[in-house]
Amino acid sequence: MKTQRRSAFIPPCIPTLVDKPPEGDRWTHEIKYDGYRTQIHLAGGYARAFTRNGHDWSTKYAPVLGGARDLIHRDAVLDGEMVVQDETGRSDFKKLATAIRWENASLVFYAFDLLSVDGNDLRKQRCEDRRDRLHELIGDPRPISPIQFSQSFEGSGAEFFAAAEKMDLEGIVSKRKASIYRSGDSKDWLKTKAYITGEFVVIGYERKRGAAPSLLLAEETDARMRYVGRAIPAVPGAQRDELWQALEFLHTSHFATPIGAGNKAAVPVQPVLKVMAKHLKGEEKLRHATVTEILRP
Template identity: 45%
Template structure:
């Protein structure tokens, strides 16, 4: 009987990494969470939600067939590296269709091996077996544990421009779905967006509504953390140049502004839309 896709174990997002020896820490790669299933002399690759993307990952499938196993289920991330050697989510979509040879699979857990279900084993034991399966020259790479203390690792990851880190209880068993035995801490970055309008309601924090530069695609809202003088300047600018809401957007508490305002936003790295975002500055493009 063929092995079936196992829904992945999903880390909980936290503001700071957990401390202490009970936790191990890995780089959080900016790619597509995926699962390799090897059995019956063949290999398949599934997305996080269980879609079969084997046909999209031809080179990775061939690499998986080359592993010295009868059958296995490997949890990991499909990534592509940029010139700086960092995982690059924007380049990943292009690589899937045009540059298969640039794709790598970073393996971080082993759920099944040669007829044995390993999910009740401790994480450290599963990872030790996984590391032993993988060669250093394959497209399938092992996600190494980062040595050192949690805050120091986070600082290094942030400085390097990486998306964040994942901390895992060393003794945790593999359980599908959300878990607090795995925690992810993301680093922040700053980007420029077009400012669409300001959402202000009495007694509530004010938010700036942001869009992708040049495309008008709404990407989310950013908490307005500006000092009093800059806030007043923003309110004045919005009132002097009222605009129309983008097509299909209905936000009664929003004052829309004419195109031409740009905002610098601090937000979590590696997200398609804004998360944990705050407006740091704004200016006109005139």
């Protein structure tokens, strides 16, 4: 496969996180795929792939780039998400890193925007017009193709988000139909994410003046524990008092797993107390996380 011609990476448009999707016919909605943001460049028979931060991952995504060259016989820059899917067709973020390293033939690229075609910059065109041209370029879904068009939904954002939650998807992205493509944070693209509850081990805590107290949580894997972030206790007062007493009793001299350099005020505890925490789905680290239940060790 050809991957040698250089082309300029375009910093991506980043959707703003909101609590609920927008309504009205000025917006269109798509599934939010749980994967790695990827930009594919096709030029003169060459194909390259860039990560969200502009790193060249063409070798890692070689089968997908081969599929793109077979499907699209024009110069183009595509914006989308690289995913791996489970048996039901849902994107599975936890399997993605392994798939990239060992099974990259199982990767699928969902294209949701077209930034240029045949050397013509399309970023100043309306979002809905860019997507129409992208659909023409890719065509209707082909079950075995590693290149797919991200379908959109016209209608109530709340209804589409409810359907996405029911299907156990990460969430949705809503886009203003008339918007141009701007690199960086954008309020023309809005993401609404579902919440999920999981079980975690408490490995430490922080109680700083002027800030809500938080627990430092880790996720247990087959081989080790992995630090995943903070969560604010949201349990009744009596349980909260009991929690802090237990944590003071479990105080230890070092953390059971590395927590990073930005937690200088953190206090380590023995990793025996487990909790249930509600957090945004599809994030590598916990976001908007609250502890909803304390499990007895």
